[in-house]
Amino acid sequence: MAIEKFSLQTARDLDQIDPLAAVRERFQLPDDVVYLDGNSLGPLPRSTPIVLDNVIQREWGQDLIRSWNDNDWIGSPQRIGGKIARLLVPDPTKAPAEDVIVSDSVSVNLFKLLTALVRRFPDRKTILSESHNFPTDVHVAQGVADAFGLSLQLVSRDEIVDHLDREVAVLLLTHVHYRTGQRYDMAAVNAAAATVDVPVLWDLSHSIGAVPLDLSAAGTQFAVGCGYKFLNGGPGAPGFVYVESSQQDCLRPLLQGWLGHNSPFGFEDEYQPAAGLRRFLVGTPPILSLLALESGLDVTNDVDREELWEKSCRLFDFFCGAVRQECSEMMILTPEVPADRGSQVSLMHPHAWPINNALIERGIIGDFRSPNVLRFGLTPLYTRYEEIWQAVTGLSEILKTEEWKRPDFSRDTLVT
Numbered sequence: 235m236a237i238e239k240f241s242l243q244t245a246r247d248l249d250q251i252d253p254l255a256a257v258r259e260r261f262q263l264p265d266d267v268v269y270l271d272g273n274s275l276g277p278l279p280r281s282t283p284i285v286l287d288n289v290i291q292r293e294w295g296q297d298l299i300r301s302w303n304d305n306d307w308i309g310s311p312q313r314i315g316g317k318i319a320r321l322l323v324p325d326p327t328k329a330p331a332e333d334v335i336v337s338d339s340v341s342v343n344l345f346k347l348l349t350a351l352v353r354r355f356p357d358r359k360t361i362l363s364e365s366h367n368f369p370t371d372v373h374v375a376q377g378v379a380d381a382f383g384l385s386l387q388l389v390s391r392d393e394i395v396d397h398l399d400r401e402v403a404v405l406l407l408t409h410v411h412y413r414t415g416q417r418y419d420m421a422a423v424n425a426a427a428a429t430v431d432v433p434v435l436w437d438l439s440h441s442i443g444a445v446p447l448d449l450s451a452a453g454t455q456f457a458v459g460c461g462y463k464f465l466n467g468g469p470g471a472p473g474f475v476y477v478e479s480s481q482q483d484c485l486r487p488l489l490q491g492w493l494g495h496n497s498p499f500g501f502e503d504e505y506q507p508a509a510g511l512r513r514f515l516v517g518t519p520p521i522l523s524l525l526a527l528e529s530g531l532d533v534t535n536d537v538d539r540e541e542l543w544e545k546s547c548r549l550f551d552f553f554c555g556a557v558r559q560e561c562s563e564m565m566i567l568t569p570e571v572p573a574d575r576g577s578q579v580s581l582m583h584p585h586a587w588p589i590n591n592a593l594i595e596r597g598i599i600g601d602f603r604s605p606n607v608l609r610f611g612l613t614p615l616y617t618r619y620e621e622i623w624q625a626v627t628g629l630s631e632i633l634k635t636e637e638w639k640r641p642d643f644s645r646d647t648l649v650t
């Protein structure tokens with residue numbers, strides 16, 4: 235529906251007819267906060283403390299070490315990977331549950347896949363990525379390049395395809411850019427890379443649970459992603475590794491740990507990688523964090539993916555329309571064409587840092603991304619249109635009253 239005048243009433247009308255309105259009840263959100271930062275740390279699902287209490291009191295407290303078998307702790311990286319697989323490929327016959335495994339942080343998973351991939355092409359010279367990609371992606375790639383005597387080539391997103399040739403051992407890209415919200419055409423990049431036989435490793439940290447994905451249709455073979463953003467897995471939740479079935483047994487991990495061994499309890503000196511993706515496990519999985527992730531994931535998996543994206547688009551349109559009406563000096567950085575963006579709105583302003591702090595003081599939580607971006611995550615599982623209206627009118631008041639000039643809003647903090 236086209237909205238002519240954005241107001242509290244139009245927001246409330248949209249909330250009234252929102253088919254996902256009831257899903258918000260599955261989260262524990264403070265009353266006095268407008269939370270637009272679920273793309274950095276998803277909120278607490280109400281089920282998670284109950285799940286964790288059972289895991290701690292009964293499975294850990296009573297069942298003790300028997301839980302590895304009796305409560306399937308040992309199978310949880312695969313089981314939860316299978317639940318993530320449903321968000322990566324809609325048709326379960328196209329990507330079996332075994333194509334995803336949950337383990338470690340995104341950074342460590344990047345290292346695992348990058349090293350395994352560069353080992354496949356010992357004669358190639360470079361790792362290619364985008365300049366201003368997420369820092370950890372660039373740092374890990376630089377470390378791998380140094381260790382293997384390769385160079386890391388960083389180019390702007392328009393130049394990526396031109397730099398693809400048979401010197402490139404791997405192309406590492408983040409599907410949705412953390413700062414701008416720009417989204418790559420995954421299928422087009424994969425197709426261009428395939429012509430010169432370059433494997434593409436996609437970082438889906440800002441995509442999983444946020445935008446519709448079909449890795450199988452896009453021809454994606456390698457991906458990693460994050461568990462604590464749109465998947466609501468909790469602070470520091472483990473990430474995941476996706477490798478398309480035909481590629482799994484061709485990759486030999488460099489980080490070879492005992493749980494990736496063919497027979498972990500054979501206690502052999504010689505390393506034999508497990509068949510399939512289990513070879514990308516390293517050490518003992520963090521069971522409490524894994525089971526918190528599973529609880530968050532179950533909420534997303536209960537919701538229709540199309541409805542999720544449709545609401546994200548409506549929230550985006552409402553946000554941008556209200557920004558143009560109420561605070562036109564803000565520049566919208568995120569592309570407005572749905573296929574070209576993730577589930578966020580990034581606004582540019584030279585004083586983004588103190589403005590963001592002034593918003594936080596009003597209970598409106600988005601985040602600041604250096605040097606001049608205000609970033610707001612759109613999380614259709616629980617965000618209300620009324621909250622979008624509150625955020626935009628709050629922003630407008632902060633600008634009009636110049637409230638952001640208060641000296642303490644310019645203070646430094648460790649985490650932005």
Ligand SMILES: *Cc1c(COP(=O)(O)O)cnc(C)c1O
Nearest residue numbers: 339340341368408412437439460
């Ligand atoms: C959030 C994010 C990460 C996080 O990495 P961790 O190792 O889990 O801290 C990595 N890459 C991208 C693109 C991200 O957005």
